[in-house]
Amino acid sequence: MKGAATYDEYLALIKSIKDQDRKTWFNQTEAKLTQGEEKLNAYMKKKRDELIGNRKYIYDAYSPSLMFHYAKNDIMHNALFEIFKRMPQGGNLHIHTGATWDxxxxxxxxxxxxxxxxxxxxxxxxxxxxxxxxxxxxxxxxTSPNFYNYSKIAKSNSPVFMHSKKMLTFIDPRVDDIEYIWDGFNDYFIAVSSILKVREIYKKYYVAAFKHQYEHGNDYIEIRAGVPALVDSNDAEITATEPSKSAYTAEPPEALTLLKAAYREAKNSGCPDLKVKAIVAPSRRTSKDPDSDITEAMAILKCIPEWQRKLKDDDDSEFIIGFDVVSEEDINHRTQDYAQKIIDMRSPVSFYFHDGESNWVDNDNIHSAWALGTQRIGHGINLYNFPTLLGKIRDEKICLEICPVSNQMLRYTKDLRIHPIAQFMQQGVKCVICSDDPQIFETAGIYYDLWEVYHGAMIDLSDVKELIKNSYTYSGMTTVEKTQKLAAWEKKWQKYINEIQSLISL
Structure with a gap:
């Protein structure tokens, strides 16, 4: 007979394996919970158990098993939603320009x-x-009748207005019928691509977006920023055959200069401890001339050190902290396509590669990200396919930026109970929770994503704390900035724990 010889041995074997697994858990350094935190932790577990109840084996009864556009209303009315919404949520290390607001x-x-x-x-x-x-x-x-004045059709709630507004979000059952989900996703960015190049709109948009994220719990933001050529209006575009492009020089692009100005304005308009940093991120999408796409990305990378120097923050820290290439991975340029030029350039710029957003085992972008020395990895979903690389990333403390709602809505992990973040945390990989494109998914802050991970991966309050604190620890801030942010967050957290006690009862 294989296995345990006695029942006591059987119990001991199970305990031993579980204890060994726990030793690899990602938050081993997190201090024990305080009495107030333990009370909140017990309350949260009780409410989660009640949500599961006797529906545990009914597929469509548990919110993390449902696509977010079906689950959102239930989440908002769940007993723990307010608990997560009130949390000081730290930073958001993965959010994109153009999908940042509400x-x-x-x-x-x-x-x-x-x-x-x-x-x-x-x-x-x-x-x-x-x-x-x-x-x-x-x-x-x-002059064309197909151009509708937005103000007029909004006042009348015309079908055109309702249809166009619907195209700016994914919280709609129509996405179930999109065969290639990135087509629907990219429709949003196509819809806003011209109007968000207009200087007046661009500045107003990001002032409001940064304030919105701050008001919903994130006092630190790292934004993946494109560098479009800004204009006064789109009048020329509707008659021109080709949109204008930026010429990359030592002078920072106006888009980055205005982005920093928007951050400073938001900070001075009721967001005193807001801090925003930018990761310059051209698209990896392939065009008619794929070589020119890579050449343009490398021209941007070459200029970044000068842009960093000229856009330093008031405290002499960097506003621009690094470089990335974004957009869907499986059909566009691989990270390897950039590797030779990146290596030859010997750029001092830090990398924050947006890789592993794939379910395919033959997508090896995440290997390239690691080999090129990335500071963090955006998504990293398919890392579970590569145990040796997973060990390297764990040992080198390369943090994964996990975006659960986005991963689900883009059909990488339809059921969030089997999102690989559970395995990553189990294996000791550092993770942080991010929102990716909150305007498209109609989320705010990161509390929807935290709620989903808490219920889907069955973690506890100490894990939630670690995920939040990682947003500072593995950020692109300086050591001094990190220390200050963590200290300020600890005070906010203790205030939160004290205040939340009146809302919980066991």
């Missing part, structure tokens, strides 16, 4: 501007120059 507030801002138009031709479908739902800022009223 959809309702964004569309209201556009509807208040008489110069905003949306293109809509229900009979033509998508056109190369004018995709349906694309937004424009036009000082000269267009």
């Amino acid at each position: 959809n309702d507030k964004f569309t209201k801002m556009l509807a208040d501007d008489p110069n905003v138009y949306v293109y809509w031709d229900p009979d033509a479908g998508l056109k190369p120059s004018y995709p349906n739902g694309k937004l424009y800022y036009l000082k000269k009223a267009p």
